[in-house]
Amino acid sequence: xxxxxxxxxxxxxxxxxxxxxxxxxxxxxxxxxxxxxxxxxxxxxxxxxxxxxxxxxxxxxxxxxxxxxxxxxxxxxxxxxxxxxxxxxxxxxxxxxxxxxxxxxxxxxxxxxxxxxxxxxxxxxxxxxxxxxxxxxxxxxxxxxxxxxxxxxxxxxxxxxxxxxxxxxxxxxxxxxxxxxxxxxxxxxxxxxxxxxxxxxxxxxxxxxxxxxxxxxxxxxxxxxxxxxxxxxxxxxxxxxxxxxxxxxxxxxxxxxxxxxxxxxxxxxxxxxxxxxxxxxxxxxxxxxxxxxxxxxxxxxxxxxxxxxxxxxxxxxxxxxxxxxxxxxxxxxxxxxxxxxxxxxxxxxxxxxxxxxxxxxxxxxxxxxxxxxxxxxxxxxxxxxxxxxxxxxxxxxxxxxxxxxxxxxxxxxxxxxxxxxxxxxxxxxxxxxxxxxxxxxxxxxxxxxxxxxxxxxxxxxxxxxxxxxxxxxxx
Numbered sequence: 082x083x084x085x086x087x088x089x090x091x092x093x094x095x096x097x098x099x100x101x102x103x104x105x106x107x108x109x110x111x112x113x114x115x116x117x118x119x120x121x122x123x124x125x126x127x128x129x130x131x132x133x134x135x136x137x138x139x140x141x142x143x144x145x146x147x148x149x150x151x152x153x154x155x156x157x158x159x160x161x162x163x164x165x166x167x168x169x170x171x172x173x174x175x176x177x178x179x180x181x182x183x184x185x186x187x188x189x190x191x192x193x194x195x196x197x198x199x200x201x202x203x204x205x206x207x208x209x210x211x212x213x214x215x216x217x218x219x220x221x222x223x224x225x226x227x228x229x230x231x232x233x234x235x236x237x238x239x240x241x242x243x244x245x246x247x248x249x250x251x252x253x254x255x256x257x258x259x260x261x262x263x264x265x266x267x268x269x270x271x272x273x274x275x276x277x278x279x280x281x282x283x284x285x286x287x288x289x290x291x292x293x294x295x296x297x298x299x300x301x302x303x304x305x306x307x308x309x310x311x312x313x314x315x316x317x318x319x320x321x322x323x324x325x326x327x328x329x330x331x332x333x334x335x336x337x338x339x340x341x342x343x344x345x346x347x348x349x350x351x352x353x354x355x356x357x358x359x360x361x362x363x364x365x366x367x368x369x370x371x372x373x374x375x376x377x378x379x380x381x382x383x384x385x386x387x388x389x390x391x392x393x394x395x396x397x398x399x400x401x402x403x404x405x406x407x408x409x410x411x412x413x414x415x416x417x418x419x420x421x422x423x424x425x426x427x428x429x430x431x432x433x434x435x436x437x438x439x440x441x442x443x444x445x446x447x448x449x450x451x452x453x454x455x456x457x458x459x460x461x462x463x464x465x466x467x468x469x470x471x472x473x474x475x476x477x478x479x480x481x482x483x484x485x486x487x488x489x490x491x492x493x494x495x496x497x498x499x500x501x502x503x504x505x506x507x508x509x510x511x512x513x514x515x516x517x518x519x520x521x522x523x524x525x526x527x528x529x530x531x532x533x534x535x536x537x538x539x540x541x542x543x544x545x546x547x548x549x550x551x552x553x554x555x556x
Contacts, residue, residue, distance in 0.1 A: 088446065089541040090136070091125060091135070091136030096534040097452070099120045099531040102118050109519060116145060116287075117144055117520075119144075120141075121140045122139055122140065123138055130382065146310075146517060148313065150509070150516050151294075153509050154510055155301035156509075157510070158301050160306075161361035161505075162360050162361040163301040163360055164502050165361065166361040166363070167364040167372070168495045168499050170372050171249075171488070174376050175489070177243045178484065199237070200482065202233050203478050209226045211468045212225055213444070213446050214468060215463070216437040217460070220441055223446075224441050227431065229387045231431050238429070241380060241384075242427070245377075248374075251365055259334050259346070263334055269300070269326045269331065270330055272292055272296065277313050296315065297318065302363055303360045304361075305320065306318050306325070315328055323356075343370050345366075346362065346366070376488060383477050383480045384424055384428075387476075390477060391411050392411060394463065395411060401447065406445025409434065411444070412430070415430055445463060446460075521536050
């Protein structure tokens with residue numbers, strides 16, 4: 082009888098634990114960081130010579146971990162975060178360069194076109210030179226040329242400023258991401274210490290492991306970490322082979338700038354280079370080191386091509402007073418210099434001499450000096466030649482068109498990659514959830530089974546108790 086009661090009691094205890102574990106699983110069914118638990122049972126050997134056991138015991142509450150699927154999921158999420166960050170940077174660049182009106186369409190429009198894109202402004206600028214060619218003695222077309230030039234300069238300056246602001250904002254985002262990663266690395270080290278201590282005292286660290294899963298998932302999204310579980314239950318976290326969390330010790334990250342202006346990630350302790358190739362930090366680094374500088378350089382090429390093309394054509398002409406256009410460039414850099422390397426999108430300006438009062442007459446619209454130096458000339462063939470430069474190979478129009486095409490192509494490519502990687506990441510997450518997550522239908526079925534087991538064990542206790550009372554009554 083005593084053996085029967087002992088067996089029934091152990092069965093009740095095991096069923097109770099299984100019911101508790103199942104209830105815990107169901108309660109966390111919507112928690113993506115939760116790993117489903119399962120009670121591990123073992124038979125208790127008895128001393129009976131016939132091999133009768135003494136019941137059943139719960140040896141541990143295990144988790145349905147899958148190291149391979151977990152690693153695949155972290156890698157997929159990190160790659161998606163990296164592409165998404167790059168997508169955000171390219172979207173910001175694209176917003177700085179609206180397609181607006183094409184050069185051909187703008188050229189056929191009126192001089193007062195409201196188009197404000199750089200391509201449209203270029204077309205209006207060339208068209209304004211036609212006005213001088215058609216009416217060389219009137220000051221109005223000359224003033225119009227200067228106004229169009231001022232508008233172009235302003236747009237180039239603003240675009241360069243916006244790219245610089247985007248670079249600054251991206252750098253700020255990078256700093257915020259690194260601060261978050263440093264905090265998460267500290268949390269991971271603390272959780273490692275708690276997990277090891279809990280296991281060492283015979284406790285159940287599953288909730289701590291779930292918290293660690295959440296931390297490593299966030300780290301993967303930010304920096305593409307690699308996680309290796311150690312025999313003592315702690316997690317070894319690294320990036321590109323550089324260990325950042327070992328046991329209860331966590332490394333911290335910071336940025337550094339190389340001699341060539343490239344931003345990189347290093348450890349605060351020792352300055353070890355950390356090759357971040359995944360996660361949002363990788364995407365932000367790409368924006369800071371590659372995308373934004375590339376398009377700023379292309380924009381500088383537009384400004385330089387504009388200055389060299391226009392100033393070069395003016396150098397072939399003369400003003401009404403016979404002054405060579407070589408001494409009166411339309412575009413200069415801030416401070417008045419015309420050195421090609423100094424004329425950038427940020428520094429280009431309209432020559433103060435030409436932009437000043439009565440400066441319109443300084444435009445070298447004629448292709449030859451007048452017969453008498455003091456005689457007004459109505460020759461405007463150089464202005465006509467200027468108006469035809471919109472299609473010049475290597476000119477500002479072609480350079481800007483290439484910039485717009487590049488940003489359109491790059492944005493489309495990254496959008497396609499984000500879409501594809503989203504599918505990969507979703508599949509990886511679903512595969513992991515299928516193996517380690519909670520299936521509510523399965524858990525509800527198990528709950529019914531464990532409840533039935535509990536009731537059967539309780540019934541056995543009742544039967545034994547009734548039998549004992551009957552025997553005692555019969556004595």
